[in-house]
Amino acid sequence: MRWTPQRRTVVEVLAGTNGHITGAELVEACRSRDAQTIPSTVYRTLDVLEELGLVRHGHGADGREEFHVGPGEAHGHLYCAACGGRWEIRDDQAKAIVGAFRAADGFEVDLSHVTVVGRCADCAARP
Amino acid sequence: MRWTPQRRTVVEVLAGTNGHITGAELVEACRSRDAQTIPSTVYRTLDVLEELGLVRHGHGADGREEFHVGPGEAHGHLYCAACGGRWEIRDDQAKAIVGAFRAADGFEVDLSHVTVVGRCADCAARP
DNA sequence: ATCGCTATTGCAATGGATTGCAGTAGCAAG
DNA sequence: CTTGCTACTGCAATCCATTGCAATAGCGAT
Numbered sequence: 096m097r098w099t100p101q102r103r104t105v106v107e108v109l110a111g112t113n114g115h116i117t118g119a120e121l122v123e124a125c126r127s128r129d130a131q132t133i134p135s136t137v138y139r140t141l142d143v144l145e146e147l148g149l150v151r152h153g154h155g156a157d158g159r160e161e162f163h164v165g166p167g168e169a170h171g172h173l174y175c176a177a178c179g180g181r182w183e184i185r186d187d188q189a190k191a192i193v194g195a196f197r198a199a200d201g202f203e204v205d206l207s208h209v210t211v212v213g214r215c216a217d218c219a220a221r222p
Numbered sequence: 223m224r225w226t227p228q229r230r231t232v233v234e235v236l237a238g239t240n241g242h243i244t245g246a247e248l249v250e251a252c253r254s255r256d257a258q259t260i261p262s263t264v265y266r267t268l269d270v271l272e273e274l275g276l277v278r279h280g281h282g283a284d285g286r287e288e289f290h291v292g293p294g295e296a297h298g299h300l301y302c303a304a305c306g307g308r309w310e311i312r313d314d315q316a317k318a319i320v321g322a323f324r325a326a327d328g329f330e331v332d333l334s335h336v337t338v339v340g341r342c343a344d345c346a347a348r349p
Numbered sequence: 350a351t352c353g354c355t356a357t358t359g360c361a362a363t364g365g366a367t368t369g370c371a372g373t374a375g376c377a378a379g
Numbered sequence: 380c381t382t383g384c385t386a387c388t389g390c391a392a393t394c395c396a397t398t399g400c401a402a403t404a405g406c407g408a409t
Binding site: 154156157158159160173175176185187188191192194195196199200201202203204205208209211212213214215216219220 | 281283284285286287300302303312314315318319321322323326327328329330331332335336338339340341342343346347
């Protein structure tokens with residue numbers, strides 16, 4: 096792997112990111128450091144970083160790419176369609192999901208790629 | 223709601239569709255009936271049909287839109303990242319998921335919008 | 350310090366999805 | 380049948396993501 100200026104930029108921005116970021120946001124953030132930033136380079140860098148396990152990607156409620164800056168436990172996301180709120184899926188809930196599929200089919204769920212959409216308690220209560 | 227030729231085309235294609243179809247596939251299918259078909263019209267028609275509850279949309283493993291032709295029970299999807307296989311999430315598994323969130327947080331999961339990615343039993347067995 | 354291999358980059362093109370706007374045409378009322 | 384309202388359509392522009400290809404530049408070897 097080669098340590099290029101472009102990759103340095105991407106990694107620096109990611110290092111300063113807490114939690115999640117979409118592909119487009121990352122491109123934007125890189126551009127503010129280096130106006131020459133090219134989207135394809137950013138996305139390709141993300142691919143290699145993901146292979147290295149430094150980031151994980153999933154898809155938000157709208158299907159856009161979303162990156163979680165690792166390392167750390169893989170985890171899914173909850174998204175409220177009504178208020179736009181977002182939460183990480185807690186471990187006990189994750190276990191329930193993973194277990195349900197493993198037990199029944201032997202299917203191994205990739206948690207980091209799970210986004211569950213619905214309505215949070217508050218929004219469900221006030222229709 | 224107005225019954226236009228464009229909508230008729232979309233609905234006819236959907237009526238002939240068994241199960242799932244992506245936005246792009248639908249546009250393509252409509253074009254083969256009516257070469258003048260415009261993507262934005264198709265997507266806007268889908269929005270209307272979804273409001274009426276005739277279709278439901280979710281996002282596939284790659285984040286692209288996917289429509290399930292209803293009516294019928296909302297259901298999620300399983301997707302194997304290794305072999306590309308796809309299955310509908312069975313009711314007992316769905317219950318486990320919905321239950322886990324409802325019990326803990328009062329979060330109401332929208333099943334039709336759930337796509338779970340991972341590796342199916344066969345692929346998990348042969349790494 | 351130089352060389353050469355090839356991983357990476359830049360760019361242009363492509364594809365799917367979405368939006369704003371001006372013009373068109375359903376449809377209901379008269 | 381005619382009229383008028385406005386829900387739709389068509390189009391062009393835009394955005395996010397991805398890919399092919401030729402040119403560049405890291406970096407290990409010499």
